[in-house]
Amino acid sequence: MKSYYKINEISNLYNIGKDSLRYYEEIGILKPERDTNGYRLYSIQDIWKLNIIKDLRNLSFPMEIIKEYLENKTVENTIDILNEEILIINKKMEQMKVQKNMILSRMKSLKEDAAVKDVEVIRETEIGERKVIVLNDNFSRDDEADFLIKKLHKKHEDKLYLLGNNYVGVTMNLSKIKENIYNAYTSVFFVLDSDDRGYDRVLPKGKYLTLSYRGSYEKTKDFIPLMMEYADKNNYKVLSDPIELYRIDVHETSDLNEYLTELQMLVEQQ
Template sequence: MKKYYSIGEISKIYNISVDTLRHYEKIKLLEPALKKESGYRYYSSEQIWKLNNIRNLRGLGLGLEDIKGFLETRSVSSTEKILNSQLQIVEKELEKFNRLKEELLVKKSNLEYFKNDVLFGVPQLKSISKRRVIKSKGRIKEDGDIDFKIKLLSIKTLSENDFLFTENEFGGTLSRENFYKNKYDIYEEIFVINNEGTEMGEEIGKGDYVSIYYRGYYSENYRYYAKAKEFIKENNLEVIGDIFEIFHVDIHTTESVSEYITEIQIPVREL
């Protein structure tokens, strides 16, 4: 004797809502084997294979219309076609997650470096390799504006993740003019350092920079600019371009302002 299951039983067994089953019926993807005058719907044991297929194919990411078409014309050939298509999707997802894993490991390594190996408040001269930066023009003073500009820049990169979880770093530029005027609170532009191996952004050649790290809020940067200026003067150096401030650790990473880490990079050459 054929066994029937109520829509409620099917919903409970397969953890599928009654509304979803009704939708399947509406689009003729899975129609009840039996409808009573009372409105109750029942599914036969012979339909279980179909529901299993629907669940499996949904798990592979197929849309309902594609599933419906497959079930109506299924064959070994069409099954192989779907499997090959989904394998390609899985490979792309694996590639994406492997890339994300690498980015997370870099980010973790950077945080460990900033916690343990950085000398704060002491200017030093260092050479920085060429890099690409993606810039957003427009003067910025408010932190909220900085976050908004950063989000706009993230759209221009290949990364699907916000910068907390990528190896890209961001910051703001201070003009050389404002540097000499001791006006350190206006960013000429916001930038992202593109570390994704693409050709996006403006290339900045290798050069020498006076670098100084500091902890705390950005309003304290004047203390470290003063130290950098003294270092530049003592070492007979000349500032040759706009200054980079890189927000290595900021509000996206920590709630504690005391844990913020910013690096000032001033491009220089010998006089």
């Protein structure tokens, strides 16, 4: 076995960038010797330190804690650090369990949505309250909606673990709808799990007029007037900005014909 290894060998062996190795040297964790040409030579002692560094960094231990441990390594300190590793691993396992349940739930709803046959029909539906995270903004174009959705996802990526796990929706400007303008929106939102506490707003429970359709979002401008007419004929008052909910969209399919959009209007009898 070689006694010393050059920086290229160590970098390739551990898949660690040379800048990181130099940083570890700069903060005093690694202390490579130099050959006659000034090249760094890493010893077996440096290698076992790198083993520890890599394991602890994979668990997101900060460098100051790693450095302190390497400088004061005892059986007691090792037991303490192993206990910390167990706590971190347990937390990661819980997070993975949550992610798995989210994926299973999304798979179930996606299969149900893909199987929907009865579309382009206005229904009166009782819907319970829904917790959402919201980004309020006025916009009119699809690309603006996409940008705001990405912005909201970035802000809450700790909740929205995997793209496509949560229903995405937008609210339509009711005042503009009454002026026959159907591409004016007031917010984008993600629907959260019912037990989530970190929400911005609750979509109220109540009676909704709903209509689902497949295909291009352009169809919204055809169906919203029909729903408004239905509300008027049946003596319903629309209480808030209608919702355009994307049950299946670009996150799940590239086939426009597979898109499933649901329009929802909260109403009450006048």
